[in-house]
Amino acid sequence: EVQLLESGGDLVQPGGSLRLSCAASGFTFNTYAMGWVRQAPGKGLEWVSTISGSGGSTFYSDPVKGRFTISRDNSENTLYLQMNSLRDEDTAVYYCAKVRSGSFRSTFDYWGQGTLLTVSS
Amino acid sequence: VLTQSPATLSVSPGERATLSCRASQRISTNLAWYQQKPGQAPRLLISSSSTRATGVAARFSGGGSGTEFTLTISSLQSEDFAVYYCQHYDSWPLGFGQGTKLEIK
Secondary structure (H helix, E strand, O other): OEEEEEEEOEEEOOOOOOEEEEEOOOOHHOOOOOEEEEEEEOOOOOEEEEEEEOOOOOEEEOOOOOEEEEEEEEOOOEEEEEEEOOOHHHEEEEEEEEEEOOOOOOOOEEEOOOOEEEEEO | OEEOOOOOOEEEEOOOEEEEEEEEEOOOOEEEEEEOOOOOOOOOEEEOOOEOOOOOOOOEEEEOOOOOOEEEOOOOOOHHOOEEEEEEEEOOOEOOOOEEEEEOO
């Protein structure tokens, strides 16, 4: 059974940093791209970032490019999102999601339950 | 950019619901649909415009290509009332529609 468990969400001041983690199990982690999708309170879904199975290719949405870094540790089956220079508008539930197929650019077939980041002074 | 319509759809149980998703440029069939219930993560329903994900009931069907897509639920069950999102994966950045809330009439 595929399981994705996010952690690391917290209350952070504007300008601060935080790292989210996502522990994966139930599939061969290093053969699938992974991504982060966020959802601001009461709002819709917003794609944040995707990383290839090897970690050699990364993709970012414009609002987070240059501030967020996605990475993975395939020996630990863990996905990360390092978030710097946080802004109020980064407040959201952050979901870790598994990409469905071998292509980086695809749908997300499994999702974690999310972790809440609140950016506020 | 994906535009979903309507924003809210009120339908009675047992009736048919049709949700629309329009893309601002042609995306072939690189479109997915997700269902999200309150307090839960999204669930993949449909990929490649019309392919049901594993375990998804046959009453859910998707169609369309290019710029116009639909998700149809043939006979609404109580558990189908939720928010539905479309997502394109034709190019970077990936994008989601703003969602359609399907509510009980």
